[in-house]
Amino acid sequence: MRPTAQCLAPGFFKRSLDEFKRLSAFALKLEGLSTPSKALPLIKFENPEDIQLCKRMSDRDIGGSSTVNFDYHPVTQTEPSHIRWHGTISTQLPKDQPHIQRTGYAGWRTLDRGSTIFGKSLWDVSLYGFLAIQFKSDGRKYFVNVQTESIVPTDIHQHLLHSKTPGEWETILIRWNEFVRTNHGQVVEPQREMLTQKVRTVGISLIDRIPGPYDLSISKMWATNARQDDEILQNVTGVVGGLPIWHSRQGDYEKALGRKVSGGFGERQGETIK
Numbered sequence: 313m314r315p316t317a318q319c320l321a322p323g324f325f326k327r328s329l330d331e332f333k334r335l336s337a338f339a340l341k342l343e344g345l346s347t348p349s350k351a352l353p354l355i356k357f358e359n360p361e362d363i364q365l366c367k368r369m370s371d372r373d374i375g376g377s378s379t380v381n382f383d384y385h386p387v388t389q390t391e392p393s394h395i396r397w398h399g400t401i402s403t404q405l406p407k408d409q410p411h412i413q414r415t416g417y418a419g420w421r422t423l424d425r426g427s428t429i430f431g432k433s434l435w436d437v438s439l440y441g442f443l444a445i446q447f448k449s450d451g452r453k454y455f456v457n458v459q460t461e462s463i464v465p466t467d468i469h470q471h472l473l474h475s476k477t478p479g480e481w482e483t484i485l486i487r488w489n490e491f492v493r494t495n496h497g498q499v500v501e502p503q504r505e506m507l508t509q510k511v512r513t514v515g516i517s518l519i520d521r522i523p524g525p526y527d528l529s530i531s532k533m534w535a536t537n538a539r540q541d542d543e544i545l546q547n548v549t550g551v552v553g554g555l556p557i558w559h560s561r562q563g564d565y566e567k568a569l570g571r572k573v574s575g576g577f578g579e580r581q582g583e584t585i586k
Contacts, residue, residue, distance in 0.1 A: 348439050351544045352535040354514050355422050357395045360384045366515070369419045370399070375406030376415035391481065392446065394531040397516070403523055416523070421457060421515025434461055435511040440535035442485040446548045448529040451478035455517050458491055461510035469506050470494050473516060481550035485538055
């Protein structure tokens with residue numbers, strides 16, 4: 313019997329061993345019967361090689377002129393270790409491709425985590441209430457993107473990355489059930505609940521199509537229940553807050569997407585996450 317190419321892929325056995333350890337700990341601690349207290353890291357930029365865990369994207373993939381740069385910065389007395397994602401947004405259309413009618417976007421996401429002996433390596437965040445992000449923004453309207461192992465593989469769940477203190481480090485907590493389901497930049501109806509048991513990738517995009525420079529630094533992203541024993545949350549610096557999303561997100565989407573959208577945003581009262 314010959315091993316398949318998938319089994320011979322780099323990291324397959326390590327990922328399988330890590331998944332076995334995770335599942336064993338999950339069963340022994342009966343974590344499925346209680347709310348997890350420890351955070352679940354999704355991406356932490358602690359070493360230069362962590363940049364290789366991300367995929368960069370922009371309209372250059374279709375002939376546009378927007379740029380994407382990733383720079384790693386080690387920890388200092390005033391800043392955590394992080395990546396600086398920066399570049400320039402351009403809405404210039406490619407001259408030799410008349411079928412391209414829209415440019416002016418950039419983004420990045422984590423790579424697919426590969427396969428294990430148990431199947432695809434996915435994040436199960438169903439027992440966590442929030443996605444937490446430590447970041448420093450220039451104030452532009454970025455969107456957080458979450459991709460799941462859904463029936464429609466091109467569906468992306470999005471939420472505005474709201475900055476209260478541009479130019480300073482801050483941490484935002486976003487409820488998983490407040491993400492909006494989109495497909496190719498358009499809000500999709502009906503708004504189904506995100507498949508939080510099978511999260512494939514997380515990332516950030518800039519789709520406001522406003523020409524000019526952008527600059528966003530990210531230290532880490534993790535799933536949390538925002539409890540006192542979340543060690544990651546205890547050690548972050550800057551403002552910790554959230555966005556009263558139910559009253560504001562439709563307007564933000566309309567501005568960012570450059571079009572009107574209808575329905576599907578719920579009738580709840582806004583609430584600030586503390």
